[in-house]
Amino acid sequence: MQIRFQLNGKPVTVDVPPHELLSELLRDRLGLTGTHVGCDTSQCGACVVHVDGRSVKSCTTLAAALEGATVTSIEGLADGAALHPMQQAFHEKHGLQCGFCTPGMIMSSVEFAKNNPDPTPEAVRHWLEGNFCRCTGYQNIVSSVQAGAAAMHAQRKGA
Amino acid sequence: MRTFDYVRPATLPEALSALAASPEARALGGGMSLVPALKLRLAAPSALVDLRGIPELRGIRITDDAIVIGATTTHADVAAHPAILDRLPALAALAGGIGDPQVRNCGTIGGVVANNDPSADYPAALLALGASIETSRGSHAADDFFTGMFETALAPGEIVTAIRFPIPKQAAYEKFKSPASRYALVGVFVAVTAGGVRVAVTGAASCVFRAEMIESALGERLAPESLEGLRFSTDGLNADMHADAPFRAHLIGVLARRAVSKLLATGKVN
Numbered sequence: 534m535q536i537r538f539q540l541n542g543k544p545v546t547v548d549v550p551p552h553e554l555l556s557e558l559l560r561d562r563l564g565l566t567g568t569h570v571g572c573d574t575s576q577c578g579a580c581v582v583h584v585d586g587r588s589v590k591s592c593t594t595l596a597a598a599l600e601g602a603t604v605t606s607i608e609g610l611a612d613g614a615a616l617h618p619m620q621q622a623f624h625e626k627h628g629l630q631c632g633f634c635t636p637g638m639i640m641s642s643v644e645f646a647k648n649n650p651d652p653t654p655e656a657v658r659h660w661l662e663g664n665f666c667r668c669t670g671y672q673n674i675v676s677s678v679q680a681g682a683a684a685m686h687a688q689r690k691g692a
Numbered sequence: 693m694r695t696f697d698y699v700r701p702a703t704l705p706e707a708l709s710a711l712a713a714s715p716e717a718r719a720l721g722g723g724m725s726l727v728p729a730l731k732l733r734l735a736a737p738s739a740l741v742d743l744r745g746i747p748e749l750r751g752i753r754i755t756d757d758a759i760v761i762g763a764t765t766t767h768a769d770v771a772a773h774p775a776i777l778d779r780l781p782a783l784a785a786l787a788g789g790i791g792d793p794q795v796r797n798c799g800t801i802g803g804v805v806a807n808n809d810p811s812a813d814y815p816a817a818l819l820a821l822g823a824s825i826e827t828s829r830g831s832h833a834a835d836d837f838f839t840g841m842f843e844t845a846l847a848p849g850e851i852v853t854a855i856r857f858p859i860p861k862q863a864a865y866e867k868f869k870s871p872a873s874r875y876a877l878v879g880v881f882v883a884v885t886a887g888g889v890r891v892a893v894t895g896a897a898s899c900v901f902r903a904e905m906i907e908s909a910l911g912e913r914l915a916p917e918s919l920e921g922l923r924f925s926t927d928g929l930n931a932d933m934h935a936d937a938p939f940r941a942h943l944i945g946v947l948a949r950r951a952v953s954k955l956l957a958t959g960k961v962n
Contacts, residue, residue: 534698551698551740552730575728576872578794587768587797593727594798597698598720598742641793662874663792 538599541565541609547596555591555599556580559606567607567636571665578664581637582606588644590663607636610643618688619643619681628677630668638664638674646682654679693730697739703746704851708828710741711849719743719851721764721803724795749802749853752776757859759783760826763802763852771796781958782863782881783821786813789867791874802852805837808844808899810930811875813867815900818855819892820881821863826854841898860885864955866947867895870934877935878943882910882951889914891948896940897928906948914956916949 537546540563549558559565559582571579573592580592583605591606610617616624619639629635638661645652645660652660657678658671666674697717701707711717716738720726729735743749744764753760754775761770770776771788790796790804790813804814805825818825818834825832828851837845846852860883867879876895880903883890889910891903909918924944926937935943 550695552693552695554727573731575724575795578792581794588794589798590794593723595698595723595727595740598700598723598744600700645793660793663794 534597536597536600538601539603541605549596551595551597553596555582555584555594555596555604558596559591565606565608569633569636571633571637576663576665577634577637578641578661579634579637581640581664583640583644586644588641605640607640610639617643618684619646619678622681622684623674623677626673626677626680628670628674630666630670634664634666634668638666638678642678642681643685646678646685650682650686652679652682694733694736696730696737698742699739700742700745704748704828704853707741707743707746707851708849710739711851714738715848717741719806721800721806722766722798723803724791724799725803725807725809743802743851744800754779759857759859761801761855761857763805763854764800765802767791767796767799767801768793770801779859780857780863782865782883782955783817783857786817786865786881789813789865789869801855805855806844806846806852808838808840808842809875810841810898810900811873811877811895813865813876813879813894816876816879816881816892816894817857817865819900819902820883820890821857821860822883822885822887822890823858824856825852826856827852831856835902838900843899858885862955862958864951864958866951866954868943868947878940878947880906880944880947880951882906882948882955884914884955893944895930896944897930903944903948906944910952914952916952916956919945919949919952 559568569579571577575593581588582591654675657675699710718737720740720742749764750762767787767790776784804812823834863883865881867876878896879894881892889907891906893903894900924941926941929937929940931937
């Protein structure tokens with residue numbers, strides 16, 4: 534079946550089998566391998582993308598249901614060579630070790646930070662309940678999200 | 693995953709005829725339980741009828757004495773709704789504690805209710821609050837709806853359209869969740885309703901149930917002390933890798949006391 538949706542700001546028209554997952558469509562057919570599949574059982578959060586501005590698990594989303602939707606993957610965050618403030622914060626605060634969970638961590642955190650300009654570490658940890666880091670590097674991830682949230686809102690004020 | 697037909701009807705009559713067209717067709721809400729089941733081949737429907745394209749199934753209405761939540765309303769929307777936070781904060785808190793943020797952004801109340809997972813949170817709220825389940829065929833009382841493990845009073849092809857919650861005098865929910873799945877090992881919902889104290893327990897057995905012993909103790913005096921010394925039978929309680937039956941029986945008492953303390957501390961009396 535044919536679906537049309539916005540992907541990282543560009544219109545996409547693609548034929549999908551009804552059982553195809555969004556994670557499979559992005560990675561295997563559209564070449565966007567920044568979205569990672571960790572557990573494939575809806576638990577680890579490495580595959581998180583945004584659908585209509587909200588973070589969702591792409592490994593548990595049927596591509597067929599995306600007709601008319603707006604999808605943003607990790608590849609859609611940066612503005613050309615300029616990293617998104619949340620990406621920049623993860624870079625500066627060393628919010629990653631092996632990096633496998635990072636795309637999902639960042640996509641989840643961007644939704645959180647939109648509504649939380651100055652989050653406490655507890656609030657960040659609570660929000661990231663659905664994102665696992667198997668390097669257990671949570672300390673720097675929490676610092677990164679706090680810094681990224683502040684940077685996102687500073688940028689908004691300056692704009 | 694085995695393939696299937698996918699349809700996204702725009703009206704309830706279209707959805708009903710799509711479901712009636714095949715006995716193996718399944719209704720799809722947020723997919724947070726059904727899509728993982730498809731991937732594991734625990735479910736192999738001939739067709740998925742996605743209910744999220746039907747506008748009247750989504751949204752929240754507040755009346756003088758009830759909150760009516762459309763079947764495809766997400767947990768995130770219930771958790772953040774100002775009127776629910778004001779009139780029935782225990783329900784907003786329950787919705788905000790389901791799974792993780794990404795599950796709450798997709799999962800729907802109608803999907804949870806129709807699936808009746810023995811560890812789901814919402815069934816405890818429906819049963820304790822005496823909610824009614826509105827469907828394409830009429831209405832079910834929560835007392836008669838949850839009939840067994842993943843079993844409900846829904847007939848084949850019947851679609852949940854909304855849940856109507858009467859607003860209680862006071863209510864609170866407490867759960868002890870599995871740190872891995874974030875499902876309730878045990879969850880206890882306590883409500884002071886027009887018809888008296890109602891207490892529902894989820895996670896502990898094969899299906900949500902009312903705890904009459906706790907209800908009568910709290911009916912005499914609404915205080916956590918009323919539950920001290922009560923012993924809960926392990927008959928019929930779940931025993932699995934997460935917890936044995938005696939631990940679950942113990943948790944029922946602990947969580948009921950915590951819920952009563954929370955309910956009294958919030959002081960919310962409608």
